[in-house]
Amino acid sequence: MKLYKQRLLSDAQLKRLSEHQYSCQSCSILDTFLQSYWNWLVSKVPIWLAPNLITILGLVINIITALILVWYSPDAKLEAPRWACALCGLGLFIYQSLDAIDGKQARRTGTANPLGELFDHGCDSISTVFVALSACIAVQLGYYPGWMFFQCFCAVTLFYCAHWQTYVSGTLRFGRVDVTEAQFTIMGILAISAIFGPSVWSTKFFSDTFYLWYLIPLSTLVCGLVALYSSLIVIFTGGVGKNGSTVAGTSVLSPVIPFSMVLVPAFIIYQKSTQEIYQNHPALYILAFGLVAAKVTNRLVVAHMTKSEMDYMDWSLLGPTMLFLNQYFNTFVNEYYVLWLCLIWVSVDLMRYCYQICQEICDHLHIELFRIPYPGGPQKVIPPTSSALEKNGSGGKKQQSDEEDSMPLLDNASH
Template sequence: MLPSTRSLLARRHEATPKKERKRKKKTGEFSNGWRGGVAVVRERGVDSSCWFAPGALRRMFELPAPILSRHQLKRLEEHRYSSSGRSLLEPVMQRYWEWLVRRMPPWIAPNLITIVGLATNIFTTLVLVYYCPTATEQAPLWAYLLCAVGLFVYQSLDAIDGKQARRTNSSSPLGELFDHGCDSLSTVFVVLGISIAVQLGSHPDWMFFCCFSGMFMFYCAHWQTYVSGTLRFGIIDVTEVQIFIILLYLLAAVGGSALWQSPIPVINIQMKIIPALCTFIAVVFSCTNYFRVIFTGGVGKNGSTIAGTSVLSPVLHIGSVIVLAMMIYKKSTVQLFQKHPCLYILAFGFVSAKITNKLVVAHMTKSEMHLHDAAFLGPGLLFLDQYFNSFIDEYLVLWISLILSLFDLVRYCVSVCNEIASHLHICVFKIKPQSTAEAVE
C-alpha cells in the first residue's frame, strides 16, 4: 500500500533539521505543507493551490522561460491605473452596475467574474459561427437573441469586476491586465458576431474592413495609453458601441435576413451596409483622437512613450497583422477569405489579441515592445504557402494557423498571469484570505 500524502509530509518534516526549516520559512524557498486536509505546494511564498490546472497541463500551457524580467515585475508592482473621460451612457449604466455588484458574493474573485463574462460572449458567438460559417446564412432567431444576451452579460460583468475588486480589497495590477486581456479577445468575437448577424459575408471587403477596424481601434486605444500613460474614454465609447450592437442583434432576431437585404429608398443601398458605414465613421472619429494623443501626448523624454521608446514603434505590430491579412486575402486563388471568413477572422484575431496583450504589458511595465513574436508564425505559414503557389491546401493551412495562433495566445496569457500572481503573492481566480494559516512544520 502506498503511504498517504500526510504521512509523507510528516516524515519529511521529521527528517528536516529545525534550523533548515527556519531558513526555508524565512527565505520562502520551495517547501511542502498540509492545510485543511489538502496537500499544498508553496514556491516563493505563493500557494499554488490557486491554480486549477494539473501540473502536466499547466506545463503544456506555460512557457519554459519567464516572459517578464525582475525589473519589469518591479515596475508592474508600482503601476497605478489612470483613466480620464466619461462616455455618454456611463452615468446611466453606473446605477445598474452598482446595483449588480452589490448582489455579488464577496468570495467571488474579480478575475473570475471577467472570465465568466468572456466565456459567455465567446460561446454565444460560436453558436452564430456554427450556423453561419460564411456569414451569409440565416441563423435561427434564438441564436441572435442569445448573442444579444451574451454581449449584455459580458458588458455587465466586465463593468463590475473592478468594483468587485475594490469592494473586496483585492485590486492589483494583475486585475487590470486580465481585464484588458479579456477585452482584446472579446473584441474579436464581437466584431465577428455582428458581421455574421447582418450577413456581411456577401460583401467581403466590407466585412474585412469592419472586423479589422474593430481590432485596430482597440489596439489604438492602448497605443495612446502606452504613449500618454492614461486610458482615455470618449463621449461615444465602448459602452455605446456594445449597446448599438445589442440592438442590431435584436433587429436581426426580429427582421431576419430580409431586413438586411432590403434596399434603402433614395440612396439605394442594402440595410446591411449601414452598420459598415457607421464603422467607417467611428474609425475616422476615433483614430483622429487617438493619433492626436499619440503624436502630441508622449509623457516620456522628448515626447516619447512612458517606456522612453518611439511613439510610432507599436505600429509595426498591428501594421504587420493587417498587411499580412490583406495580402493573403487578395492573393488567394481559392478565395480563402470569401469562403471561410469566420475562420480567417479568428486566426488573425488571435494574433491581434496577443500583440494587444503585449502592448498592455509594455505599458504597465514601462518596457519596450519587441517585433519578433511567435504569434506571426500562423500568418507566416499562410503567406509562404501562397508564395510557393499553394502546394498545401490553403484551407488546411488556415486551420493550422488558427490553432497555432490560439495556442500561442493561451500560452502567453497563462505564463504572464502565473508570473505576476507569483510575484504579487496572489491567486488569479481566488481571493486570498487576509490572514492564512501557516503550513504545518
Template sequence: MPILAYKEQRILSPQQLRKLSEHKYSCFSASLLDPLLQPWWNWLVSQTPLWLAPNLITIVGLILNIVTTLILICYSPNGVEPPPRWTCFLCALGLFVYQSLDSIDGKQARRTNTSSPLGELFDHGCDSISTIFVALSACISCQLGHYPNWLFFQCFCAIALFYCAHWQTYVSGTMRFGRIDVTEAQFSIIAIHLVSAVLGPEIWLTKMPIVGVSWNYTILVFITFGYTLNIINFLKMFIEGGSGKNGSSVAGTSVLSPSIPLTLVVLPALMIAQKSPENIFTEHASVFILAFGMVAAKITNKLVIAHMTKAEMEYLDWSLLGPALLFLNQYFNCIVPEIWLLWFTLAWGTQDLLRYCAQVCLEICQHLRIDLFRIPYGPKVLNTSSVGSQSNVGADKNGGTSHRKSKSKAH
C-alpha cells in the same frame, strides 16, 4: 536544474515585475452611456457575493460571450446564410452579460480590497479576445458576408482600433475614452442582434425606401463614423507627444514603435485575403478572422504588458508563424492547401495566446503573492464599504471598474 529551467522560460524580467508592482491605472472618459449605466452596475455588484473573485467574474462573462458567438458562427460561418433568430438573441444576451460583468469586476475588486495590476491586465486580455468575437458576430448578424470586402474592413478595423487604444496608452500613460466609445459600440451591437432576432437577419438586405441601398449599408456608415472619431482622437496622440522624455513613450521608445507589430498582422492578412487563389477569406471568413484575431490579441497583450511594465515592446513573435506560412505558401503557388494552413494558424495562435497569458498570470501571481481566481481570505476581513470609494490601484473611468475596457471595436 528544474528551478533554472523555469527561470529560463520566464516571460517577465525582475525589473518588469518591479515596474508592474508600481503601476497605477490612469484613465479619462467622456462616455455618454457610462454615467447612465452606473445605477445598474452599482446594483449588480451589490448583489454579487463577496467571495466571488473579480477575475472570475470577467472570465465567466468572456466564456459566455465566446460560446454564444460560436453558436452563431456554426449556423452562418461566412455571414451569408441567415442564422436562426434565436442565435442572434443569444449573442445579444451574451454580450449584455459580458458588458455588465466586465463593468463590475473592478467594483468587486474594490469592495473586497483585492485591486491589483493583475486585474487590469486580465481585464484587458479578456477584452482583446472579446473584440474579435463581438465584431464578427455583429457582421454575421447583419449579413455582411454578402460584401466580403466590407466584412474584412469592419472586423480588422475593430481589431486594429483596440490595439491603437493601447498604443495611445503606451505613449501617453493614460487610457482615454471618447463620447462614442466602447460602451456605446457594445450597445449598438446588442441593438443589431435584437433587430435580427425580432425581424430576422434578412431585414438587413432589404432596400431602404428612398435611398435604395440595403439597411446594412446604413450600419456600415454609422460604424465607420464611429471608427473615424476614434481614429481622430488617436492621431491627436502624435501631436501631443508621449509622456516620456522628449515626447517618447512611457518606456522611452519612439511613439511609432508599436506600429510594427500591428503592421505585421494586418498587412499580411490583407495580402493573403486579396491574392488567395482559393478565395480563402470569402470561403472561410470566420476561420480567417478568428485566426488572425488570435495573433492580434497576442500582440495587444504584449503591448499592454509593455505599457504596465514601462518596457520596450518586442516586434517579432512566434504567433506570427501562421501568417508567415500562409504568405510563403502563396509565394510558392500554394504547394499546401490554404485551408490546412489557415486552420493551423488558428490552432497555433490560440494555443500560443493561452500559453502566454497563463504564464504571465502565473508569474505575476507569484510575484504579488495573490491568487488569480480566488480571494485568499474570509469574508470577515473584506472591505464592504461603498463601491464608489477610492481605489489605490485600478480606479477606472467609471470611478469603479478597476480596469475597464479599452477601445475598439465593434466591441
C-alpha cells in the same frame, strides 16, 4: 507550461508593474446612466467571488454564444436562426455587465491589483474579435467580403490604437461615444436580427439604391475616423517620456510595427489567395488573424504596465507565415487546412502566453488569479469616496478607480 522562455518578465519589469497605477479618462454618455445598474448588480455578487473569475465567466459566455452564431453561418452568408442572434446579444449583454463590475468587486473586496487591469484588457482584446464577427454574421455581411474585412479589422485596430495612445501618454482615454455605446449598438443589431431575421438588413430604400446594412459600415467609418483622429492626436503630442517619447522612453511610432505585421499580411493573403480562402471561410480567417492581433495587443498592454520596450517579433506570427509561405509556393497545401492549422497555433500560443504572464505576476505579487486569498472575504471593506467614472479597457470595460467608486460598507455579515 513555459514552452519558449523560462520567464517572460524580468525582475525589473515585475517591479515596475507592481508600482503601476491605473489612469483613465472617460466621458462616455451611457456609462453615466448605467452606473446605478452596475452598482446594484455588484451588490448582488457574493463577497467571496474573485474579480478575475467574474471577468473570465463573462468572456466564456460571450465566446460560446458567438461561436453558436458562427456554427450556423460560418461564411456569414447563411441566415442564422433568430434564436442564435438573440442568444448572442444576451451573451454580449452578460459580458458587458460582468465586465463593468469586476473592478467594483475588486475594490469591494480589497483585492485590486495590477493583474486585474491586465487580465481585464486581455479579455477585452479577445472579446473584440468575437463581437465584431458576430455583428457581421447577424447582417449577412459575408455577401460583401470587403466590407466584412473592414468591419472586423477596424474594431481590432481601434482597440489597439486605444492602448497605443495609452502606452504613449500613460492614460487610457475614452470619448463621449465609445466602447459602451458600440457594445449596445451591436446588441441592437443582434436584437433586430433576432426579431425580424438577418435578411431584414437587405431591405432597400431610396429607389433600391440604399440597403439597410449600409448604415453599419457608414457609422463605423465615421465613428472610427473620429476615434482614430483622437488617438493619433495623443500619440503625436501626448508622450510623457523624455522628449515626448512613450512611458518606456521609446519612439511613439514603435507600436505601429508589430500591429502592421498582423494587418498587412491579413490583407495581402486575402487578396492573393487563388482559392479565395477569406471569401469562402471568412469567420475562420477573421478568428485566426483576430487572435494574433489580440496577442500583439496584450503584449502592448504589458509593455505599458511594465514601462518597457515592446518586441516586434512574436511567436503567434508563425500562423500567418504558414499561409503566406503556402501561397508563395503556389498553394502546395490546401489553404483551408493551413488556415485551420494557423488558428490552432495562434490559439494555443495566446493561451500559453496569457497563462505564463498571469502566473509570473501572481508569483511576484503573492496572489491567486481566480481566488480571493482569505476565506469568506475581507473582514472589513473600506468604501471609496467619489463616483468619477473609469474604464477598464476597450472591448468593453467600465471601471472606477480605487478612490472613485461609491460602494456600501460590507463586512462578513454580508455574505
